[in-house]
Amino acid sequence: MTRERLWLRSFLGITLIGMVLFGFSHGSISLADESEPDNLRNLASQRGIFIGAAVMSSQLNEPLFASTLAKQFNMVVAENEMKFSYLQPRKGHFSFTAADRIVEFAMKHDMAVRGHCLLWHQQNPTWLNKKWTKAELLDVMRHHITTVVQHYRGRVKYWDVVNEGIEDNGSYRRTVWYNVIGKDYIDEAFKAAHAVDPDAELYYNDYGAEGLNDKAMAIYRLVRGMKKRGVPIHGVGLQMHIDASGYPLNSGLKRNIQRLTDLGLKVHITEMDVRLTTPASKASLERQRRIYRDIMEVCLENPNVTAVLTWGLTDRYTWIPQHAPSSWAGMGEPLLFDVNYGKKPAFYGVQEALKGL
Numbered sequence: 001m002t003r004e005r006l007w008l009r010s011f012l013g014i015t016l017i018g019m020v021l022f023g024f025s026h027g028s029i030s031l032a033d034e035s036e037p038d039n040l041r042n043l044a045s046q047r048g049i050f051i052g053a054a055v056m057s058s059q060l061n062e063p064l065f066a067s068t069l070a071k072q073f074n075m076v077v078a079e080n081e082m083k084f085s086y087l088q089p090r091k092g093h094f095s096f097t098a099a100d101r102i103v104e105f106a107m108k109h110d111m112a113v114r115g116h117c118l119l120w121h122q123q124n125p126t127w128l129n130k131k132w133t134k135a136e137l138l139d140v141m142r143h144h145i146t147t148v149v150q151h152y153r154g155r156v157k158y159w160d161v162v163n164e165g166i167e168d169n170g171s172y173r174r175t176v177w178y179n180v181i182g183k184d185y186i187d188e189a190f191k192a193a194h195a196v197d198p199d200a201e202l203y204y205n206d207y208g209a210e211g212l213n214d215k216a217m218a219i220y221r222l223v224r225g226m227k228k229r230g231v232p233i234h235g236v237g238l239q240m241h242i243d244a245s246g247y248p249l250n251s252g253l254k255r256n257i258q259r260l261t262d263l264g265l266k267v268h269i270t271e272m273d274v275r276l277t278t279p280a281s282k283a284s285l286e287r288q289r290r291i292y293r294d295i296m297e298v299c300l301e302n303p304n305v306t307a308v309l310t311w312g313l314t315d316r317y318t319w320i321p322q323h324a325p326s327s328w329a330g331m332g333e334p335l336l337f338d339v340n341y342g343k344k345p346a347f348y349g350v351q352e353a354l355k356g357l
């Protein structure tokens, strides 16, 4: 068992004992809610893995959303509100209110937090669109990272430092960061985050790199190089936005995870959703269930996969119908809970895997 899993187990164990001793008195939905031992977070904690979901702070106003989140998940990530344009909408002016709500919810309900994301090419404020010198943009980048990581030090333990920095063909994405600073921006970003919070785990996160394709190879080379150079990188996030009709090649996923963890890195599945043609049929829901179950099983096989998160909690709020690429038109219903918070077959697929059935 890795140190991470051991740490997680003892953290969860101590929390559990605390809750039993104090009679669940702190008003949160208990991690050890024995009336519902089959809740995903209870099962996940027994297996030494985090199970998480992406949320928007406004969704926490909905009682059923909040109670389902706190009951079933022990990790949370902000779907949007920790991105650059939300946290620093004007140069030098930081706005943490929405993201703080999510973090406070997590603290109240004994959930871990993933921070998403320090640098990306989307959801940047318009003030970033100008002609920078390299020194100026390095300053902007370091100031943003330092301020944000400092604000959440001790509360956000896992950060996506760079999101989607590699193109599908394996080349560096021509982002504002890359264009002005050069490929070293990645190393510099990780160093800046580590300098502020040496206890945080720092991740490179990307999509479409779950199996053994060109992009996954480029990411492997990137993170291997970072490790060799002594850059403080601790893990890779595999997003896992997938289509239920193309059954994923688990062997590719397993081998990809293996080679990343052989470098001494952790892996998180950071944004899983399994889209269907809507409305779903019985057959497509069953396919979705199998995919969730199989992927969770692959993750559980490797002790260095320490978290699996879905990109949203309920189909009611999935990003897909409104914000996904137009080629995904007509697709949706990708999550574990339906629009009325009913447990879908996919929920039971994850549950079965966690139970080892």
Ligand code: G3I
Binding pocket: 079, 080, 122, 123, 163, 207, 239, 271, 319, 322, 323
């Ligand atoms: O804030 C406005 C709101 O005022 C307005 O009413 C609404 C109308 O649609 O738009 C709101 O902003 C939208 C925001 O989501 C919040 O709903 C943006 O237009 C929209 O572009 C944004 O989409 C997000 C997308 O990232 C941006 O590219 C999705 O919610 C979010 O799920 C998605 O998340 C990304 C991950 O960060 C990285 N990996 C891929 C994943 C899916 O694209």
